[in-house]
Amino acid sequence: MADLFVIKIGGNIIDDETKLSLFLKSFAAIDNKKILVHGGGRLATKLAEQLKIPQQVVEGRRITDAETLKVVTMVYTGYINKNIVAQLQSNNCNAIGLCGADGDAILAHKREHPVMDYGFVGDVDVVNTVFLQSFIEKNITPALSPITHDGKGQLLNTNADTIAQEVAKAMSSEYDVQLIYTFEKSGVLTDVNDDNSVIPVITPSLFSELKAPLTGVGVPKIFAGMIPKLDNAFAALNSGVKKVIIGKAENLAGLIDGSSGTTIINE
């Protein structure tokens, strides 16, 4: 099977025009088949503030009410997505911006929860691999924004990391998929304050060791916030993704050729 890179860019890059432009240049230069997934950055929050839409956050999760959905749809599928596509075009990368409703690319359902109402938040049901493949095979690069739909006319806000993971898993039936998450650090670090403490490769056995050293209890050897990310990475590997790579957006070429970041593999 051919290689396919599914690359998620973090908000810190989206918020910085110069960094975004450099990132898109190096993304466009990747010779392989590829899909870009982007999140939102701070612009949606800023716009909601300007429009005086109160932002409800419950247990660290933003509640997407109807007005907030309008804002994130405008910012993610409109401003950010189309500017990314225009810049990729200018770098000779023929891109197409898609949300989940376009061509029924990603079908989701409104999150159900016994107690909480998250509002218009979508959990992914189906990724339309045939539709995405039709672009990839014509050398057109999909740029996905994290808005999905329920097939009944409702748009839904979906976490961009989840979109990247679900797309990577689904596309594994057709390609050897490498899933790259870019964020502000150089990789998974043993010392969160030292960007040179990158762990180059994490296997399931090393991950167990890092999470709960020696006795199976105690202080993890990595930043606690990385543990759910790594759990998700192994879940992706167990669903057919070949490799997950975590690292700095500025080092994209290194993440692709394996000289930078942390590679997570199933042995």
Place this chain on the structure above:
Amino acid sequence: MADLFVIKIGGNIIDDETKLSLFLKSFAAIDNKKILVHGGGRLATKLAEQLKIPQQVVEGRRITDAETLKVVTMVYTGYINKNIVAQLQSNNCNAIGLCGADGDAILAHKREHPVMDYGFVGDVDVVNTVFLQSFIEKNITPALSPITHDGKGQLLNTNADTIAQEVAKAMSSEYDVQLIYTFEKSGVLTDVNDDNSVIPVITPSLFSELKAPLTGVGVPKIFAGMIPKLDNAFAALNSGVKKVIIGKAENLAGLIDGSSGTTIINE
């Protein structure tokens, strides 16, 4: 050649949730190959006001400065376009929302003018017929928002009527194209205050007569504002479009089967 309908919806429909929903239902029911083109409605102006972005209008034309471009990109390619696509999906019409940057669908250049600076306004250079055809032939309906790009990374604001016309002209090389403009009237009227005074068919000779009756000078028999629209309609016919139909969005089925609206033909 197969028939293709290029259908432009006016702002009055976009601003009315119920009317839009009914329109999209009847649009989805059209059995033929089709492309939807939408404009903006009042939402962009409202959002610009809320964000306190001053709107400059010179000689009836809105100047698109950088902040206004941001707003129209968010509203047209984001909020309006993606809601239209989600609603079409719910009516079993597999649609894809596109702006000119997506797949390099519509290439434009920033308008040049000896005196005026219109800002980020784009005049169309090339419509990518092969790209649009690739969807139509797979029974995927393009929904086009009126934002184009210059190929150098710049998005541009382009009049939606112009997008509809340029797309209709370009697609005439591949299809028998009928271009439908929907607006708030039932068609071209002899009495602007009487919606029953629709002229069913306008040919070039009748148009001359309507513009300048008898002596070649004098008061036109139709509302003066219709004359540039009809000039554009004949320009489209002269560039290969088979028919132009003008009428009420609420009567879409009638506009398609010829029982409603004004049909403009070259004899």
